[in-house]
Amino acid sequence: MTADDRVAHWHRTRTLMITHLCVWFVFAYGVHWFAPALNNISFVGWPLGYYFAAQGSLIVFVVQLFLFTKQQDAIDREFGVAEDD
Amino acid sequence: MALFSFEGKSFVDNLPKIYGIYTGGFLAFFALMAWFETLGMSADMIGVLFLMFTIVIYAFIGVLSRTMAADAYYVAGRSVPPVFNGMATAADWMSGASFVALAGGVFMGGHGYMAFIVGWTGGYVLVATLMAPYLRKFGCYTVPDFIGTRYGGKLARFCAIVVLVVASFTYVTAQINATGTIAARALGIPFEFGVWFGLAGILVCSMLGGMRAVTWTQVAQYIVLIIAYLLPVFWMSIVQGFGPVPQFAYGDAVARIMELEPMLGVGTKATESVAGLGVLTTLHATPAEGALAAWKFVTLTACMMIGTASLPHILMRYFTTPSVRAARNSVAWSLFFIFLLYFTAPALATFSKLQLLDPNLPTAIIGQSIDKVMALDWVNKWSAIDMLAIRDSNGDGMLQINEFFLRADIIVLATPEFAGLPYVISGLVAAGGMAAAMSTADGLLLAIANALSHDLYYKIIDPKAETKKRLLTARILLLVIGALGAFVASLKLTGILGAVAWAFCFAMSGLFFPLVLGVWWKRANRPGAIAGMVIGLASGWGYLIAVRSGMDPWLGLDHLRFGIVGAVASLVSMVVVSLLTPEPDEEIQRMVDEVRIPRGDTIVSHH
Numbered sequence: 001m002t003a004d005d006r007v008a009h010w011h012r013t014r015t016l017m018i019t020h021l022c023v024w025f026v027f028a029y030g031v032h033w034f035a036p037a038l039n040n041i042s043f044v045g046w047p048l049g050y051y052f053a054a055q056g057s058l059i060v061f062v063v064q065l066f067l068f069t070k071q072q073d074a075i076d077r078e079f080g081v082a083e084d085d
Numbered sequence: 086m087a088l089f090s091f092e093g094k095s096f097v098d099n100l101p102k103i104y105g106i107y108t109g110g111f112l113a114f115f116a117l118m119a120w121f122e123t124l125g126m127s128a129d130m131i132g133v134l135f136l137m138f139t140i141v142i143y144a145f146i147g148v149l150s151r152t153m154a155a156d157a158y159y160v161a162g163r164s165v166p167p168v169f170n171g172m173a174t175a176a177d178w179m180s181g182a183s184f185v186a187l188a189g190g191v192f193m194g195g196h197g198y199m200a201f202i203v204g205w206t207g208g209y210v211l212v213a214t215l216m217a218p219y220l221r222k223f224g225c226y227t228v229p230d231f232i233g234t235r236y237g238g239k240l241a242r243f244c245a246i247v248v249l250v251v252a253s254f255t256y257v258t259a260q261i262n263a264t265g266t267i268a269a270r271a272l273g274i275p276f277e278f279g280v281w282f283g284l285a286g287i288l289v290c291s292m293l294g295g296m297r298a299v300t301w302t303q304v305a306q307y308i309v310l311i312i313a314y315l316l317p318v319f320w321m322s323i324v325q326g327f328g329p330v331p332q333f334a335y336g337d338a339v340a341r342i343m344e345l346e347p348m349l350g351v352g353t354k355a356t357e358s359v360a361g362l363g364v365l366t367t368l369h370a371t372p373a374e375g376a377l378a379a380w381k382f383v384t385l386t387a388c389m390m391i392g393t394a395s396l397p398h399i400l401m402r403y404f405t406t407p408s409v410r411a412a413r414n415s416v417a418w419s420l421f422f423i424f425l426l427y428f429t430a431p432a433l434a435t436f437s438k439l440q441l442l443d444p445n446l447p448t449a450i451i452g453q454s455i456d457k458v459m460a461l462d463w464v465n466k467w468s469a470i471d472m473l474a475i476r477d478s479n480g481d482g483m484l485q486i487n488e489f490f491l492r493a494d495i496i497v498l499a500t501p502e503f504a505g506l507p508y509v510i511s512g513l514v515a516a517g518g519m520a521a522a523m524s525t526a527d528g529l530l531l532a533i534a535n536a537l538s539h540d541l542y543y544k545i546i547d548p549k550a551e552t553k554k555r556l557l558t559a560r561i562l563l564l565v566i567g568a569l570g571a572f573v574a575s576l577k578l579t580g581i582l583g584a585v586a587w588a589f590c591f592a593m594s595g596l597f598f599p600l601v602l603g604v605w606w607k608r609a610n611r612p613g614a615i616a617g618m619v620i621g622l623a624s625g626w627g628y629l630i631a632v633r634s635g636m637d638p639w640l641g642l643d644h645l646r647f648g649i650v651g652a653v654a655s656l657v658s659m660v661v662v663s664l665l666t667p668e669p670d671e672e673i674q675r676m677v678d679e680v681r682i683p684r685g686d687t688i689v690s691h692h
Contacts, residue, residue, distance in 0.1 A: 001682070010681055014605075017214045024210040028203060028390065029383045035196065035372040036379075045336025047343075050370040053199035054431035055332070058206045062424050065213050065417040072218075073410060081682040083408045 001081065009079040016075065020068050027057040091150045091297055092162045100169055107142075108308050114138055115312075119509045128508040132271040135512040136519055139309055143302045143523065144289040150301055151293035155552045158295035158559065159226040159535060161405040165300055170411075171418025173300045174402045176307035178205075178423055180256075181263025181522035182585045184310060187427070189496035190582070191434035195367040197378070200385040202427050206420060207386065208393025213416040216394055217403040219604040221412035222680050224687025225404060227532070228397040228596070229540040232618075234689055235603040236611040237673065239545050244618040248595030249397045249536050251622065253529045254570065256396075256588035259581045260526035261287075261567075261574040267519050270470075277575050283523070284571040291527045292563050295535075295556075296405060299527045306520035307422065313517025314426050314433075314497075321436045321504045325446070335432045338439050342369045345442050349451055355487040356478045361471065362490035369438065381641050388648040392589025395596040398525075398532035409683035437500040441489075448505055451486050458484050463502035467495060494581070530570070534563040586645040587629070594625030594651025598659050606663075607677050613663030620658040625651020 001009075031038065035049030043051050076082035118131050156162050165173070183205065190198040225231045228249060233242030264283025269276045290302045322331030327338060346352075346368055355364040372378065393399065402419075403412045440448045450458045455477050458464055467473035474490040498518065501510040538559035543550050550558075595618045602609040602617075629647040632638050642649055668674075676688055 006678065006682070013681070020210065020214050024207060028207045028210075028386060032200075032203065032382050032386065033379045035382070036374055039370070039372065043336070045340055047339070047370050049372055050196055050199075050339065051336070053196060053203055055428045057203050058424050058428050061206050061210055062417075062420055064210060065420050068210075068213060069410075069413045069417050072413060076410075076683050079682075081684040083410055083683050 001079070005079055009075065009081060012075045012079075013072065016068070016071055020064060023064060024061070027052070027060045031057065091152075091301065092157065092164055097164060097166055100166065104169075104304060104308065107305060108312075111139075111309060111312070115509065115513060118512060119507065122507055122509050128511070129273065131508055131512040132515055135516040136268070136271050139516045139520060140286045140523075143305060143520075144286065146302045146305055147290035147292075147294055147298045150298040152295065152297055153553065153556060155226075155556065157297045158556055159404075159539065160401075161295075161297040161300045163405055163407055165405045165407075165415075167406060167411045167415035168418050169304055170300070170402060170406055170415040171420075171422050172307040173303035174399065174415070174419035175422035175426075176303040176310065176520070176524035177299075177402055177528035178399060178419070178525070179310065179426060179521050180525035180585065181260055181267075181518065182581050183426065183430075184314065184518050184521035185263060185267075185497050186494050186582050187497075188430040188433040188437070188500075189493035191431050192438055192496045193363060193365060193367065193493040195369050196372040197367070197382060199431065200382045201389060202430060204386040204389025205393065206424060206427055208390035209416055209420040209423070211390060211394035212399070212403075213413060213420075215601050215605065216400060217416050218409045218413045218683065219680050220400060220600075221403050221406060222409050222683060222687060224689045226401075226539050227536050228400055228600070229536050230544075230689065231603070232599060232614065233540065233544060235673070235676070236599075236609075236614045236669075238611055241611055241615050241618075242540055242544060244615055245596065245599070246536050246540050248592065248618055248622050250533055251626075252396065252588045252592035252595070253398060253533045254566070255584055255591060256398075257526055257529040257533070257566075257570045258573045258578075259584035259588075260522045260529065261570050262577070262584075263522035263581055264519060264526065265571075265574060267515055267522065271515050271519075276577075280571045280575045283519075283526075284567050287523050287526045287530065288563065288567055290523070291531050292560050295559065296401075296531060299524075299531055300405060303524045303527065306524040310517040310520040310524075311422070311425060313513045313520070315429060317501050317504070317506060317510050317514065318429055318433050318436065320506055320510070321440070321500075322432075324504065325436060325439065327436075331432045331436070332428055335435050338432075338435045339370050341443065342435065342439055343371075349442060349486045351486055353487050355476075355490070357476050359474045359476070359490045362474055362492050364487045364490055365438075366487070369435070377641055381646075384642060384646045384649055388586070388590055388593065388646050391593040391597050391652060392648060395592040395600065396589070397536070397592070397596070398528040400600075401532055401535070402528070433500060434496065437496055437503055440500075440503045442486075448503060451484055451489065453484055455482055455484050455488075463499060466502075467491075467499060472499075526570075530563055530567055533566050534559050537562050537566075583645070587647075590625060590629070590646070590648030590651065591622065593648040594655060595622035597652055598656045602659060604677070604680060607674055608663055608668055609659065610663050610666055610669045610673075612666045613659045613661075616662040617655045617659030621651045621655025624654035 031052045038049035039047040041048040229242050229245035232245035265280030268282045269279030291299045327334045406412045406415050472492045472495045476488050478488050542558050543555050599614040599617045625647050628650040632644050
C-alpha cells in the first residue's frame with residue numbers, strides 16, 4: 001500500500017468517524033436538552049421528549065452502528081486493506 | 086466429545102444448534118416449573134430450583150471449557166463469532182443494576198432517570214468508532230497491554246493497571262452485593278452467607294477456563310436473563326390489552342398515567358417518613374424544567390457513555406473475535422442485544438405503575454381501602470423484609486399515593502406479583518437477576534486477575550515466567566480478589582447503583598483519553614499518557630472525596646458525575662505534557678500507522 005493510499009484511507013476513516021459522532025451527539029445530548037419542549041409534541045401516543053429517552057435515541061444508535069460497520073468495511077475494501085474472508 | 090472442544094470450526098458451526106437446544110431446555114424447565122406450581126409446589130421451592138438449575142448449568146459449561154493454553158485463557162482463542170460475542174458482551178455489560186434497579190429507577194425517578202438508559206447504550210457508538218477495531222488489531226490480551234505497548238515502558242503499563250483495578254474492583258463489589266441479595270432472598274439464608282454463595286458460583290465459571298469459560302457461560306446467562314426480563318412484560322401487555330409487542334404500544338399507557346397523575350395527586354410529599362423507602366412524587370414523563378436539569382441529564386449521560394468506552398472488562402471482550410471486522414460487527418451486535426433489554430425497561434416501569442394506579446384494573450391498590458391492600462399476599466411478603474410499607478397518614482382508611490412507601494430496587498422482582506402473575510414468573514426473574522449479576526462479576530474479576538497476572542506479574546515482575554506459572558497465578562489471584570470483593574460487599578458500604586456510577590467515573594477519568602489518543606493522535610507520547618492517567622484519576626478521585634465531605638458541587642456535578650472533572654483534567658494534562666516533551670520515535674509512529682489498517686498481522690504477538 002502506498003503512502004498516499006494510507007493517508008487517503010485514514011482520511012476517509014476519520015471523516016466517517018466524525019460523521020457518526022455528530023449524529024451520535026445530536027441524539028445523545030441535543031434532543032434531551034430540549035426534552036421539555038419536545039414533550040409538547042405527541043408521537044404515536046408518547047410525548048416526544050420521553051420517547052427519545054426511552055426508545056428513540058436507542059434505536060438511532062443501533063441502526064447507526066450496523067450502518068457504520070458496513071460503511072467502514074466498504075472503505076477498507078476499496079483500499080484493499082480489508083481482511084480476507 | 087468433539088462437540089465440547091470449545092474451539093475449532095466444527096464447534097463454531099455448531100454454536101447455533103448448541104445454544105438452540107440449551108434455550109429449548111430452559112423453556113422446558115420453565116414449563117415444568119409452571120406445571121409443578123399448578124400441582125401445588127411451594128413458591129420458595131420453585132425459586133430455589135430455578136437458581137440451582139441455572140447455576141449448575143453455568144458451572145457445567147465453566148468446568149467443561151477449562152484450559153491451560155494462554156490464548157484460550159486470555160482471549161478465548163480469538164475464535165468467538167460476532168453474534169455470540171455480542172450476547173456474551175451484553176451479559177457482561179448488563180449487571181445487577183441494569184436488570185434489577187433500572188426499571189425501578191424509571192418507576193420512581195421518571196424522565197431524569199432515563200439518562201442511564203441513553204448513556205448505557207450510546208457509549209457503544211464510541212466503542213465502535215474510536216476503540217474496539219483498533220485495540221483488536223493491536224492483538225493485546227488486556228487493556229494495560231495496549232497502553233504498555235503503545236506508549237512503551239513499565240510505568241505507563243503500571244498506571245493503567247492501577248486505574249483498571251480501582252474501577253473494576255468498585256464495580257465488582259456491587260455485583261457480588263447483588264448476587265448475595267438474590268441468593269439470600271431465594272434461599273432464605275443471611276446476606277453475609279449469600280455473598281459467599283454467590284461468589285462460589287461466579288468462581289466455578291471463570292477460574293478453570295478464563296476468558297473461554299466466561300464467554301460461553303455468559304452466552305448462556307444472556308439467554309436466561311433476556312427471557313426473564315421480556316416474558317413478564319409481554320405477559321402484562323397482553324393481559325392489559327396493549328397487544329403482543331408492548332415496546333411499540335405502551336405510549337397509550339404513558340398517556341393514561343399522565344392523565345391519572347393529577348387525579349391521584351402525584352407530587353404531594355409524604356407526611357411521614359419510613360427509613361430507606363420513598364413514595365412516588367415524580368411525574369412519569371415530564372422532564373424537570375430549566376437549564377440545570379437539562380445539564381444534569383446530559384452530564385450523567387456523558388459519564389455513562391465515556392465510562393462505557395473506558396471500562397476494561399467490556400473492551401477486552403472485543404479481543405476475542407477472529408478479526409478486526411468481526412470486532413466491529415460484534416460491537417453492533419452487543420448494542421443490539423443490550424438494546425432489547427433497555428428499550429423494554431421503561432415499558433416495564435410503565436405497565437407496573439399502571440397496574441397499581443389505574444382504578445379500572447383489578448390489581449389497582451391506590452384509592453382502595455387500606456385493610457384490603459394490607460391483606461394482599463405480596464404486600465405482606467415485601468413489607469416483612471422492610472422493602473415496602475403502608476401508612477394511613479391521614480387516617481381515612483383509604484390508600485393515598487403518598488401513603489405507599491417502597492424501595493425502587495424491588496420493582497423488577499415484584500412486578501410479576503403486582504400484576505398477579507403466577508409465582509413461576511417470579512422464580513424466572515430471580516434467576517435472570519442472578520445471571521445478570523454473575524456474568525458481570527465474572528467479567529470484572531477476570532479483567533482484574535488478568536491485568537495482575539499478565540501485565541503486573543509477567544510483563545513487569547517476571548518476564549521469564551512460564552505459561553503454566555502465569556495461568557496458575559491468574560487463578561490464585563482470581564480467588565483472592567473474589568474473596569476480597571465478597572468481604573467488602575458484606576460490609577455494605579454503598580448501594581448497588583452508586584458503586585456502579587463510581588466505577589464508570591473512575592474508568593473515564595483515567596483511561597479514556599490515553600486509549601483514544603493512542604489511536605487517533607500520533608503525537609501522543611509516554612509522558613503525556615502517564616500524566617493523563619495519573620492526573621485524571623487523582624483529580625476525579627479528589628473531587629469525589631471533596632464532594633462527599635461536604636464541598637458544594639461545581640455546576641451540579643455531584644458524586645455520580647465526578648468523571649467529567651477527571652476526564653477534562655486527563656485530556657488537558659495529556660495534551661500539554663505530550664506537546665512539551667519530544668514526539669514518539671519512528672517505530673511507535675509506524676506502529677500507529679499499522680494499527681489503523683485492518684489487514685495484516687497483529688502488532689503484539691504472544692507466545
